[in-house]
Amino acid sequence: MKKIYTIISILSALFLLGGCGTKRQYFEPENVDLRVNFDYTLPSHILTTSVNGAILKNGMVVTKDGVLSNDISFTKDTILLNAYEDKIITSSLDGNLIVTGKTKEVLFQRSFNEAIVSAAIDGDKLALVTASNIIYLIDTIKNINLLEFESSAIYTQDSRAAAPYFMSSLVIFPTLDGKIMIVDKNQGKILRDVVVSSDEFFNNIIFLDVINDTMIAATGKRIVVINPERTLYYNGEIKNIVSHKDRLYILKKDGEILLTDLNLQKLNSINFKFAIFSNAITLDDHLYIIEKKGYLIKADLDLKKHQIFRLNDEIDDKSFISFKEFYYDNKYLKLK
Template sequence: MKSILLSVVVIALFTACSGKKYYEPEETSSNIELNKKSMSSSIKSMNKIGATLEDNEIITKKGISSFQLPEGFEFINFTEEGEVIATNYIDKILLGTRERKVKDVVVAAAKRDEKLALIYSNNSMELIDINTDKTLFKEYLPLSLANDTRVANPIFMGSLILFPTLNGKVLILSSATNEVVRNISVDTDSDFKNIISLEVEQKSESLIVANAHKVVAISARDIISKEYDIRDIIIKNGYIYIATVDGNIIKLTPNLEEVAKRKYKYAKFHALAYGNSLYAVESQGFLINISDDFRNDTVYEFSFDNEKRLIAIDNKVYFNSDYITLP
């Protein structure tokens, strides 16, 4: 009887495994120079704009740091002056080389001049004058129990301060009055509501906001939204590029008009990167390069451990304890 049950279990497991589908390109090319280099250690934590390594060095758009964060701190942002902002996820943040006590667990932050904008893990927002320690603004929002790890930081935009909340909203604060002038709802119904990307597309001066299930374009004239199950989103050269959970790569204008789309059957994308053109990292060990007009692509073999963290920043892809620079 035991042998019969064992056989049934083995058959069931085999059937389940054999039913899994994976992306398989028709052909691959080796005609690419990836300039692979080693890092001092592997990635410990990351967000949309950077990462912390196991030895406490950090990765940003400037590359790998030549310094280490204090033990227990992890990178979350950097200031306009280039100072690193880090959190210990307990009771402190780091501004450059100065540690500062905070009232709760900081998960996102930004700083301009004397103003420090903080987002706490309990979904409260605070604006502090760092010279006087005075709280200029504080708002408590409903708790968000499930969050995507890609928590977006606040941004300073002209005379406004934008707080991307953990429950799918953006609070727009006047820097002059320190009061909320607008409250934009992106997506408050999904399981993972928090904003994962908040960026200004410079040419159109549109604010592009996304969580895991929706992207919203906000301009002086319109607020436009579209639903996508988003694996990654980047803005480059006046366009928005999205990789979706179901294997699509989509190119959009700043007002969310679809310019082009390519479908990759069963593909699971980890990240988008941009060298001279668009690249997508696929979980089965492939790097897909798509032409600007989306009419052609080239697939390269790209070996990495898809169980470990990987982050793409501009034309660099960091993975395991290595990184590559894309042409």
């Protein structure tokens, strides 16, 4: 028995020494072109963010189109779920969902028993996904559920959650258990479901888009591309995806950026060793990537040339990227 305890003690000591000797490695580029400053300030600090927008501490809203005017503001417990030309979808942490017009009038409101993870609206149809993986399709004029369906139970989820996607006659719902549900928009009937990934943890859909006749959906582990001819898959540790015309930019957790066509055929790749990608977007003829340790990477769309700029801050708090700006804390940077 004494010998067993001795062996356990030795193994424990080796484990502790090994753990203490492990050092996190960070992105340290050899060539940095210039330092880029956040030259513009926000009216207030960022309070909450989502993939589609941010709420400032003073209640003002930042959408993909930029900061909205002072005419509309929200309370501090509000999360912006989505924004369209004339509608803003928000929810409180306790499930109070509101659709607001940009002239501040409330167009629709309903309280749910839990938080809303993602939402989208098209005309009088509202699609949403709750924190317990229930999908709803709601007629906002009649205030009735066209569809209420609970998918599989989940235990953990990624903070990135794709929004439902409206097509002419269909709604595509991204679930939290790695599926997409294709629903008839007018009847609220589930026509088909597709399993993107069957992982047990952190398996929600983080990306969903439709380009021409091709649908792309992804979790943090797998991408599925569905077109009329076939279904294609890509497996990997995925941080983010950016779609641009007939191309996909797959940003991976190991610092690689993979460029593919819509059939997931590799066109090019570039590796930024140990980079932690925070946000990314295409603008004009470039791909812009924000790296968490405080770098801006600007690459051409073919990933053949790139520049790296040092930001004047690490990205260690809430941030949001719009169509043309990167917002962080109480300041922002114009991408150009």
